[in-house]
Amino acid sequence: MAGRAGRLGIEEQGRSILLASGGVERKRLFEQYVRADPEPIQSSFDAEDLPTWILRLLAQVERVPEDEVVRLLASTYGGYLRRRTNPEWHETMKKRLQELLERMRDLDLLEEQAGKIKLTLLGQACGESTLPFGEAMKLVEVLREVSGGRSIDEITAKRLMALLQMLSESEAGYTPLFKRGGSRKESAWQRDVTNYYGQDVTRALQKRAKDKYEYWARCKRAAILWEWIEGVPTRKIEDKYTINPYSGDIGAGEIRRFADSTRFNLQSAFDIANLLLLGKGPNEEQVDQLVKRLEVGLPESALGLLNLPVRLTRGEYLELHSAGYTEAEEVLNTSPEELRNHINFANWPVLQQTIFSEE
DSSP: OOGGGGSTTTOSOOOOOOOOSSHHHHHHHIIIIIISOOOOOOOOOOGGGHHHHHHHHHHHSSOEEGGGHHHHHHTSHHHHHHHHHOTTHHHHHHHHHHHHHHHHHHTTOEEEETTEEEEOHHHHHHHHSSSOHHHHHHHHHHHHHHHHTOSSSOOOHHHHHHHGGGSOHHHHOOOOOOOSTTHHHHTTHHHHHHHHHOHHHHHHTTTTOSSHHHHHHHHHHHHHHHHHHTTOOHHHHHHHHOSOTTSSOOOHHHHHHHHHHHHHHHHHHHHHHHHHTTTOSOOHHHHHHHHHHHHHOOOGGGGGGGGSSSOOOHHHHHHHHHTTOOSHHHHHTSOHHHHHHHOOOTTHHHHHHHHSTTO
16 A cells, blocks of 8 residues: 555555566565565654644644644644653643744734634745744744844845844754864854844844854854855855864855755745735845855856856856956857966866857
């Protein structure tokens, strides 16, 4: 039995099709999936991730009586196992659930109609985001504070990118820090964040930080991302943000990891911010462009070079940009000899053959 067809009580029989590339694989699949003992049934329910489970529940129903939510959770296989091992689980879960639903109401993620609760549009945006629901709620709380309290004058796409560094390190990625004798040097990234994003963003990054190291890590990531999208060479970023090569080393892998995790969540953050700020935040075009810049590490004026008929390295795009080229057509309209006078590419033969093959 497999998938929905194998759910007890829905259908008496289910069908599963296995595709084998040959007789050997056919025999292996038959022994493994047909004749072998079934795997033990395990529940994916995690009581520690209650917000996500509530979200999944509310996303499947149009609306549900509030007092029915715990019963529905208890009716899952995971809830059944929990009640068997802990007779007090139901009452404990009921208390936690009430606190969570109240928090969701305060954030306007839930609304009530005729005694039944449902997700608001903002709640649906949080549920559909790439962020874990707990992190999405944290983002809503932060955006409410910095916008409603006017601690941030304007939330642009870049500032939203910086605010995303407030998410837990499980989402943002571990940030190497030097915490011993030179730890004060890590505090210098506050100044970079202020120069790049403004003092109000630097202040906002302090919110909910458990200690100074978490705050410095946020600033460090935000500053690195600014330099990455503005086209600062990778080696310069590595040298600047590595305090000690044995502790707190920043390499190309860390830079790319910060950029990728932020890029992955930026569109979801925009969808949430767009509803929360009633369209007064960054526009979709700005966010799309920033997502691209996070991917390739190029300034806005260099994005036209991505239209060249050959894929270059980041360093090669930046070299073209430094030489004054901003569009693919400008490169294509330059003779190979003239271009080579001031561009020193490692893969020049491939570039010349690809771009100027017709000549």
